[in-house]
Amino acid sequence: MRAGLAALLALALTRTEPLQAQEPAGAIVFKTCQSCHSLDPAKTGMAGPHLAGLKGRVLGSADGFDYSPAFRAARAQGLSWDDEKLKAYLADPDTIVPGGWMSPPAGFSVADRVAVADYLLSK
Template identity: 40%
Template structure:
């Protein structure tokens, strides 16, 4: 009986955990070097040209306090945009194609593994 409870508890805890990106967070840290000029993560992260990205994966868009978003992002946020892995992946591939009118001037990441890795890295914050 106790063994069954432990198994059920472990299963419930596993199902309750958020899904993690398929990428490699250590490799994603290196990819994030392309982002650091405009974004910060980690303890004490502050907004720069772009918003700090702590908690971005799974978050509603446009929610970083003190950051002035583009009208396009503000409108997408009002429409319910959530930065899930699919939306982040599409945005990071080519931001201006994903969201016409975004202030993000970055051309995008071309390699799918870089995108997966940077999302995995961001999930750690």
């Protein structure tokens, strides 16, 4: 038993990096979205709007982004983001905002869409 404890202690002492919590799956999937979107509302000039505070936010309402006419119409109707809308949008953007300028994310599985939607709605 002492040999096992000594080996465990030796292993712990040789670790040079701190233990970190594993990233949520949605955060990992979101990295593919970061070429167009940010979670920082102050980051402007991207191809897509920031996605901070998405849960309950009215579609097409992020400050500083020039939305498509389709998104401006959705904003005028007062439609807001929720779990169901976001997952449907990620599967096929035209089902929620026809003509909204975003293509479906390439290569996303159902599990990827669920994970990134859950992640974004928590930010």
